[in-house]
Amino acid sequence: MTSQTRIAVIGGGAAGLSLALKFLSRGCEVSIYDPKVGSGASNVAAGMLAPASEANFDEPFLADLMEKASRYWGSFAAEIADLAGIPIGYQPTGTIVFGADSGDLAYLERASNYLISRGVSVQPLTLRERRKIEPLLSPDIAGASFISGDHQVNNRQFLRALTMILERSGTTFIASRVSAISELSTHVDLQCESGAEKPRSFDLCVIAAGAWSDSLFRMIDRSDIATQLLPVKGQILRVNADQNYGAPSHVVRGAVNNRPVYMVPRVDQEVVVGATMEEVGFDTTQRLGAITDILADATRVIPSIRESSLFETNFGFRPGTSDNLPLVGQVSGTIWAHTGHFRHGILVSPFTADALDRAIFNDSPPDWLKETTPNRFKLEVLN
Amino acid sequence: MTSQTRIAVIGGGAAGLSLALKFLSRGCEVSIYDPKVGSGASNVAAGMLAPASEANFDEPFLADLMEKASRYWGSFAAEIADLAGIPIGYQPTGTIVFGADSGDLAYLERASNYLISRGVSVQPLTLRERRKIEPLLSPDIAGASFISGDHQVNNRQFLRALTMILERSGTTFIASRVSAISELSTHVDLQCESGAEKPRSFDLCVIAAGAWSDSLFRMIDRSDIATQLLPVKGQILRVNADQNYGAPSHVVRGAVNNRPVYMVPRVDQEVVVGATMEEVGFDTTQRLGAITDILADATRVIPSIRESSLFETNFGFRPGTSDNLPLVGQVSGTIWAHTGHFRHGILVSPFTADALDRAIFNDSPPDWLKETTPNRFKLEVLN
Numbered sequence: 001m002t003s004q005t006r007i008a009v010i011g012g013g014a015a016g017l018s019l020a021l022k023f024l025s026r027g028c029e030v031s032i033y034d035p036k037v038g039s040g041a042s043n044v045a046a047g048m049l050a051p052a053s054e055a056n057f058d059e060p061f062l063a064d065l066m067e068k069a070s071r072y073w074g075s076f077a078a079e080i081a082d083l084a085g086i087p088i089g090y091q092p093t094g095t096i097v098f099g100a101d102s103g104d105l106a107y108l109e110r111a112s113n114y115l116i117s118r119g120v121s122v123q124p125l126t127l128r129e130r131r132k133i134e135p136l137l138s139p140d141i142a143g144a145s146f147i148s149g150d151h152q153v154n155n156r157q158f159l160r161a162l163t164m165i166l167e168r169s170g171t172t173f174i175a176s177r178v179s180a181i182s183e184l185s186t187h188v189d190l191q192c193e194s195g196a197e198k199p200r201s202f203d204l205c206v207i208a209a210g211a212w213s214d215s216l217f218r219m220i221d222r223s224d225i226a227t228q229l230l231p232v233k234g235q236i237l238r239v240n241a242d243q244n245y246g247a248p249s250h251v252v253r254g255a256v257n258n259r260p261v262y263m264v265p266r267v268d269q270e271v272v273v274g275a276t277m278e279e280v281g282f283d284t285t286q287r288l289g290a291i292t293d294i295l296a297d298a299t300r301v302i303p304s305i306r307e308s309s310l311f312e313t314n315f316g317f318r319p320g321t322s323d324n325l326p327l328v329g330q331v332s333g334t335i336w337a338h339t340g341h342f343r344h345g346i347l348v349s350p351f352t353a354d355a356l357d358r359a360i361f362n363d364s365p366p367d368w369l370k371e372t373t374p375n376r377f378k379l380e381v382l383n
Numbered sequence: 384m385t386s387q388t389r390i391a392v393i394g395g396g397a398a399g400l401s402l403a404l405k406f407l408s409r410g411c412e413v414s415i416y417d418p419k420v421g422s423g424a425s426n427v428a429a430g431m432l433a434p435a436s437e438a439n440f441d442e443p444f445l446a447d448l449m450e451k452a453s454r455y456w457g458s459f460a461a462e463i464a465d466l467a468g469i470p471i472g473y474q475p476t477g478t479i480v481f482g483a484d485s486g487d488l489a490y491l492e493r494a495s496n497y498l499i500s501r502g503v504s505v506q507p508l509t510l511r512e513r514r515k516i517e518p519l520l521s522p523d524i525a526g527a528s529f530i531s532g533d534h535q536v537n538n539r540q541f542l543r544a545l546t547m548i549l550e551r552s553g554t555t556f557i558a559s560r561v562s563a564i565s566e567l568s569t570h571v572d573l574q575c576e577s578g579a580e581k582p583r584s585f586d587l588c589v590i591a592a593g594a595w596s597d598s599l600f601r602m603i604d605r606s607d608i609a610t611q612l613l614p615v616k617g618q619i620l621r622v623n624a625d626q627n628y629g630a631p632s633h634v635v636r637g638a639v640n641n642r643p644v645y646m647v648p649r650v651d652q653e654v655v656v657g658a659t660m661e662e663v664g665f666d667t668t669q670r671l672g673a674i675t676d677i678l679a680d681a682t683r684v685i686p687s688i689r690e691s692s693l694f695e696t697n698f699g700f701r702p703g704t705s706d707n708l709p710l711v712g713q714v715s716g717t718i719w720a721h722t723g724h725f726r727h728g729i730l731v732s733p734f735t736a737d738a739l740d741r742a743i744f745n746d747s748p749p750d751w752l753k754e755t756t757p758n759r760f761k762l763e764v765l766n
Contacts, residue, residue, distance in 0.1 A: 288681075298671075
């Protein structure tokens, strides 16, 4: 590939836009297909950049990837805000992780020990310390710790910044779904869903359509991958903190009776409260039960959240994979994938975009990309 | 007053529209001032027509008024639906009243005895009976009874029907607030808030602006009334019942740990879940605490409501009065009031509109109007 490469990116979320920006800096001609750029899971997300508090046991590769991605964010955030000329709400404020009852605390302690074994700084907080650094936190929770390395970004401002940079640089935005992918020997043709216009030709295309990526993989004739991407529904609320109480000063996350809940305060008194993890397909109802649970759990941990003002209930579909690793790599000759980031799209995808861009342009790609190849889900492996 | 009277109605909610309809049937020339007809508390309401389950101890006059209003609804509902040519969701399905815990049940029993002493049919339900007539009701509530006389209407379709009838009949709708009321010897001039056009003259005007009526009373030079109308905020939710569970078959209302909650099922699987009673002025925030409480209480009583789909969170301001009676009667020479219906606007205002219309046109008005006169709150009485 050369820098004059014509590239199509299917999907205008965090994954697609971050990658488009990399292509742009190589001087490529970039087109982004999306009916609504900056919507989807990236828009609904809370924007936590939390390699530590998102880390699971027995997933060291993913934990490493998230840590690298988090370090990448440090300079990336400044670069994006600078290029766009707008703030993106990158806040290295740290995260308070809590366990509401003794069972939740037992889990928190096991998770903390795992993190400490990985070299992460986890500072247990006494009740007195909790009162001092986060007075809104209910004293009636079993325990809490502070993880200084977990940060946040305002995902909506981030998406807006990326879109602004791309628009100004002449990126083509095509407000349509892709209905057909025709892979030819030297190029790839994409047909718009509307069908009104002729297919457009590109030197290569990248599928970055989040939970909808599987339907695109299935359009590729010669592909034998079977990723079985799972849409994992997340219902989430956005509130404005009451002026008298204010918002928490840190991201607060943990479990109430084994049910995860988080509150992510923005600089402007907005607090994002979430989120469910539901394997219910593309179900677009906002279930009252999910909202009831989120509210009850959030209220248990930050009682003053009751005084806040609800302004949005929403949901998104995270692109889950069966091994929790993203799909980043080549699918076939001219088709690549940058998707499957599950809960970690905002955190991880700028970093994986950098790696994928280097792989595509044969520019010293990192060795770890072999772990994220979409071809690990080949049909013959499953059959 | 003659049938050629030019009348201004300030306020296009249930009270104003019902009254305008009466004037219309006399052949009057009617103008309705409202920035947005059919919005406000009438639109947010649940539409319960519940003279029994809304009755309080020690308010026999109001209880009588509600009963008369409920009987009036029987033929009125059919008339409105017929005139408008659309259904208005009048459902004489009865109400299940419950007490969630033993304290709530004790209150329910006292209230039931009061209703029985007034001649209302209140049928206590055994667990077996509850299972049969309302299987969605949690078995884990202390007790429930059935009140066959309490009905409901779809308040939004009702407002739409009234508006359609009035529009077709040549009523003038002026989409503005009133900023000045000038009472002259033979007529009254109203100035629009926009101020662009000249004041319009009417033979009489009726203030029917719900919780905002006080600001209009204050515009009247020669008035000495001091109603101290209190906006009583109500936060409310609208959901669609899950197909598998369905909606309840009856209005379900009662108290959970002394906190009132109701669920009003519509014919189309919509369920209205409400509502708070908050004396917080015109506070337009949707407090998370209120929503949390409504959800927790509704879930306690109808657990399957968890599976329903939230599509609206809303709030309204009921026009409360210090004696809980509406303000229906003459304010001064050419100015009348039809407001202050508090929680009972949908139920009561068609009936009080009939009475007020007869008082204005000296057409054998009912004697009870002396109880609702706005002049009961005269300044000299208070000073």
